[in-house]
Amino acid sequence: xxxxxxxxxxxxxxxxxxxxxxxxxxxxxxxxxxxxxxxxxxxxxxxxxxxxxxxxxxxxxxxxxxxxxxxxxxxxxxxxxxxxxxxxxxxxxxxxxxxxxxxxxxxxxxxxxxxxxxxxxxxxxxxxxxxxxxxxxxxxxxxxxxxxxxxxxxxxxxxxxxxxxxxxxxxxxxxxxxxxxxxxxxxxxxxxxxxxxxxxxxxxxxxxxxxxxxxxxxxxxxxxxxxxxxxxxxxxxxxxxxxxxxxxxxxxxxxxxxxxxxxxxxxxxxxxxxxxxxxxxxxxxxxxxxxxxxxxxxxxxxxxxxxxxxxxxxxxxxxxxxxxxxxxxxxxxxxxxxxxxxxxxxxxxxxxxxxxxxxxxxxxxxxxxxxxxxxxxxxxxxxxxxxxxxxxxxxxxxxxxxxxxxxxxxxxxxxxxxxxxxxxxxxxx
Amino acid sequence: xxxxxxxxxxxxxxxxxxxxxxxxxxxxxxxxxxxxxxxxxxxxxxxxxxxxxxxxxxxxxxxxxxxxxxxxxxxxxxxxxxxxxxxxxxxxxxxxxxxxxxxxxxxxxxxxxxxxxxxxxxxxxxxxxxxxxxxxxxxxxxxxxxxxxxxxxxxxxxxxxxxxxxxxxxxxxxxxxxxxxxxxxxxxxxxxxxxxxxxxxxxxxxxxxxxxxxxxxxxxxxxxxxxxxxxxxxxxxxxxxxxxxxxxxxxxxxxxxxxxxxxxxxxxxxxxxxxxxxxxxxxxxxxxxxxxxxxxxxxxxxxxxxxxxxxxxxxxxxxxxxxxxxxxxxxxxxxxxxxxxxxxxxxxxxxxxxxxxxxxxxxxxxxxxxxxxxxxxxxxxxxxxxxxxxxxxxxxxxxxxxxxxxxxxxxxxxxxxxxxxxxxxxxxx
Numbered sequence: 001x002x003x004x005x006x007x008x009x010x011x012x013x014x015x016x017x018x019x020x021x022x023x024x025x026x027x028x029x030x031x032x033x034x035x036x037x038x039x040x041x042x043x044x045x046x047x048x049x050x051x052x053x054x055x056x057x058x059x060x061x062x063x064x065x066x067x068x069x070x071x072x073x074x075x076x077x078x079x080x081x082x083x084x085x086x087x088x089x090x091x092x093x094x095x096x097x098x099x100x101x102x103x104x105x106x107x108x109x110x111x112x113x114x115x116x117x118x119x120x121x122x123x124x125x126x127x128x129x130x131x132x133x134x135x136x137x138x139x140x141x142x143x144x145x146x147x148x149x150x151x152x153x154x155x156x157x158x159x160x161x162x163x164x165x166x167x168x169x170x171x172x173x174x175x176x177x178x179x180x181x182x183x184x185x186x187x188x189x190x191x192x193x194x195x196x197x198x199x200x201x202x203x204x205x206x207x208x209x210x211x212x213x214x215x216x217x218x219x220x221x222x223x224x225x226x227x228x229x230x231x232x233x234x235x236x237x238x239x240x241x242x243x244x245x246x247x248x249x250x251x252x253x254x255x256x257x258x259x260x261x262x263x264x265x266x267x268x269x270x271x272x273x274x275x276x277x278x279x280x281x282x283x284x285x286x287x288x289x290x291x292x293x294x295x296x297x298x299x300x301x302x303x304x305x306x307x308x309x310x311x312x313x314x315x316x317x318x319x320x321x322x323x324x325x326x327x328x329x330x331x332x333x334x335x336x337x338x339x340x341x342x343x344x345x346x347x348x349x350x351x352x353x354x355x356x357x358x359x360x361x362x363x364x365x366x367x368x369x370x371x372x373x374x375x376x377x378x379x380x381x382x383x384x385x386x387x388x389x390x391x392x393x394x395x396x397x398x399x400x401x402x403x404x405x406x407x408x409x410x411x412x413x414x415x416x417x418x419x420x421x422x423x424x425x426x427x428x429x
Numbered sequence: 430x431x432x433x434x435x436x437x438x439x440x441x442x443x444x445x446x447x448x449x450x451x452x453x454x455x456x457x458x459x460x461x462x463x464x465x466x467x468x469x470x471x472x473x474x475x476x477x478x479x480x481x482x483x484x485x486x487x488x489x490x491x492x493x494x495x496x497x498x499x500x501x502x503x504x505x506x507x508x509x510x511x512x513x514x515x516x517x518x519x520x521x522x523x524x525x526x527x528x529x530x531x532x533x534x535x536x537x538x539x540x541x542x543x544x545x546x547x548x549x550x551x552x553x554x555x556x557x558x559x560x561x562x563x564x565x566x567x568x569x570x571x572x573x574x575x576x577x578x579x580x581x582x583x584x585x586x587x588x589x590x591x592x593x594x595x596x597x598x599x600x601x602x603x604x605x606x607x608x609x610x611x612x613x614x615x616x617x618x619x620x621x622x623x624x625x626x627x628x629x630x631x632x633x634x635x636x637x638x639x640x641x642x643x644x645x646x647x648x649x650x651x652x653x654x655x656x657x658x659x660x661x662x663x664x665x666x667x668x669x670x671x672x673x674x675x676x677x678x679x680x681x682x683x684x685x686x687x688x689x690x691x692x693x694x695x696x697x698x699x700x701x702x703x704x705x706x707x708x709x710x711x712x713x714x715x716x717x718x719x720x721x722x723x724x725x726x727x728x729x730x731x732x733x734x735x736x737x738x739x740x741x742x743x744x745x746x747x748x749x750x751x752x753x754x755x756x757x758x759x760x761x762x763x764x765x766x767x768x769x770x771x772x773x774x775x776x777x778x779x780x781x782x783x784x785x786x787x788x789x790x791x792x793x794x795x796x797x798x799x800x801x802x803x804x805x806x807x808x809x810x811x812x813x814x815x816x817x818x819x820x821x822x823x824x825x826x827x828x829x830x831x832x833x834x835x836x837x838x839x840x841x842x843x844x845x846x847x848x849x850x851x852x853x854x855x856x857x858x
Binding site for chain 1 (some may be wrong): 578
């Protein structure tokens with residue numbers, strides 16, 4: 001039998017504790033599956049005295065993650081602290097510089113520094129792996145990097161933030177307002193310390209940027225993701241969408257077109273009968289499309305101790321078995337800079353605007369749409385007694401995003417429209 | 430750059446041609462992703478002169494797959510001929526004996542000889558891989574063997590024969606009889622040369638047996654799969670199931686209980702709103718459940734040139750990258766003999782029987798069920814004018830399979846029942 005694979009784990013929050021539990025529980029199973037023992041040499045966290053419900057006996061304690069990352073008895077540095085800079089980045093760099101393999105669940109770190117870290121790993125002959133950074137327990141990084149590696153990927157889509165999907169599901173099922181559903185999710189501890197990471201789409205955007213890099217062989221380009229959170233989605237939007245046969249999801253889409261790399265993480269309408277439309281609660285779903293394999297759909301828990309620890313262990317087991325795959329599927333030096341493209345792929349759109357109750361008001365809106373070459377598929381104006389304005393809901397035929405933007409600008413300037421119109425893409429998965 | 434990885438491909442049917450196409454089309458991509466060239470040294474098929482729509486120039490031709498498998502210029506033998514014995518087995522053995530890695534899409538071969546072949550591979554330091562043998566393009570072998578390797582798997586379920594799902598979907602959607610839907614599938618070329626491989630559940634049973642081996646570390650035990658085909662499913666069953674909120678699927682289930690390994694491939698009722706229930710047409714779905722990851726659902730094309738070739742290429746790329754994982758996830762010698770268990774996991778059941786129009790007939794059936802400790806959840810007797818018998822449909826509460834069998838035996842012996850009662854499990858995914 002080979003030498004043991006010795007881990008140093010930094011960060012003993014939910015995921016770190018989950019990893020420690022699996023390694024303590026499944027000693028024999030891990031040895032059978034990898035041909036060697038998987039052990040923990042040392043751990044590191046903010047508080048040494050906190051009771052985490054798992055024994056840490058037999059592991060050295062380090063206060064400094066950089067020291068942990070470079071210990072002689074650590075083969076693999078497991079970074080579960082989080083944060084795009086600071087100690088997570090410093091310790092990851094220290095580990096890689098010392099030639100140690102790194103496993104991280106840190107999507108923010110990789111979304112901002114993925115290219116530099118992948119290059120650093122390769123320069124030192126080290127592996128850098130991140131299955132747990134995307135969609136929790138779903139083995140989607142592996143599916144894309146290895147399972148579908150014989151394909152040119154044509155599109156990747158996904159609902160990759162369980163908190164947002166929980167809020168949207170609760171709005172629909174329980175008729176809650178966005179604020180009520182947000183407060184409920186907060187009370188359940190579903191939100192990040194900075195809630196905008198969730199509801200602003202940033203966390204999901206990080207994940208999308210990582211998948212795009214693998215899918216298209218491009219350098220991670222989180223800054224080029226077209227980000228829009230779910231804060232502007234109303235119950236009325238959700239109900240209208242349902243009437244039309246759609247659900248509203250915070251959906252990530254990336255695809256490579258002749259114009260460049262499109263990356264969007266925005267609230268979208270998807271057909272209610274599609275797998276994405278049927279996804280409720282905190283579950284994640286990723287849709288991978290390849291030129292030979294067609295469409296592959298993966299569904300599972302996107303967060304939580306067990307699922308995320310399971311993903312970390314997938315990387316641990318790969319390294320224990322000697323599997324070596326480039327961080328983003330090809331050598332870092334061969335990743336090409338992404339040429340960010342504003343979305344050019346046409347789609348039907350859902351529009352909501354507040355119209356003043358004046359003669360000819362609707363005609364003015366229709367005229368602006370017509371001038372932008374956008375035709376109307378369906379329209380609905382709801383009567384509101386005693387109100388000076390009425391909501392108007394429009395579903396367009398397929399339109400180019402640029403044309404839609406032109407129309408939105410025109411509509412916003414009309415004297416018969418109050419406030420800013422809401423526009424959501426209708427994606428056909 | 431490393432030396433090229435040189436393939437010898439035996440079998441140039443749909444899948445073989447798909448593999449050749451990908452390797453010819455994606456030379457640069459494969460080199461970028463694996464760090465070496467992936468080439469074809471030689472091919473072999475029944476007819477040399479047949480036009481397959483793909484150029485075979487530059488490849489040596491062998492008439493004998495055993496010769497192909499042992500050529501000096503072949504590193505990996507790709508077996509795409511099919512058949513559980515004969516040339517496929519002989520050539521696979523020859524390749525392994527020569528220390529060459531083998532990739533196969535042949536579920537029948539592995540379902541019958543998987544243990545012996547895995548042992549032979551390991552004795553010769555060779556890899557034996559079979560992603561394409563299960564669920565076509567869905568990377569489920571990889572997900573289970575690698576992605577979920579940090580879990581004790583608790584259950585694996587799946588719809589893994591697209592032809593059966595196509596027939597059942599057409600019966601429901603178009604109101605076809607089983608025979609009509611079968612004929613339609615046959616006309617479309619969806620059926621194997623021996624249709625019983627499909628509709629008898631054998632092909633899907635092969636796949637289930639392979640997944641069970643990986644999931645539970647047991648030796649492949651296809652003979653222990655409880656097999657039942659879809660031939661006895663009627664439109665009436667499908668319609669009644671739909672009324673009750675269920676769909677009928679040829680569903681594979683395997684789980685390890687205290688009594689042993691349960692493996693079933695039988696028509697089942699599943700909730701219409703579950704992912705399995707929503708699966709239509711020829712698509713496959715596999716549900717993996719682990720103690721930490723929870724439930725992972727994978728969905729995609731289960732057959733066809735592109736998807737199956739994509740799965741073969743996943744194995745090719747793994748080998749080119751130097752990834753070495755035991756055939757069934759652990760060394761073959763450590764796979765334990767499966768202790769086959771008759772299904773003991775209780776379930777609700779759907780029963781259909783033909784009752785003579787006699788006073789007290791239904792009471793007799795109810796009495797037999799009661800004596801077997803099975804209680805009735807719902808019951809429906811349909812009136813049939815001018816008929817001496819009427820169909821009775823019963824949904825039971827959860828019952829032990831042994832109790833149900835006792836009840837079925839009792840019911841079949843009643844003088845008020847005509848023919849053999851049909852019983853389908855209701856699975857809760």
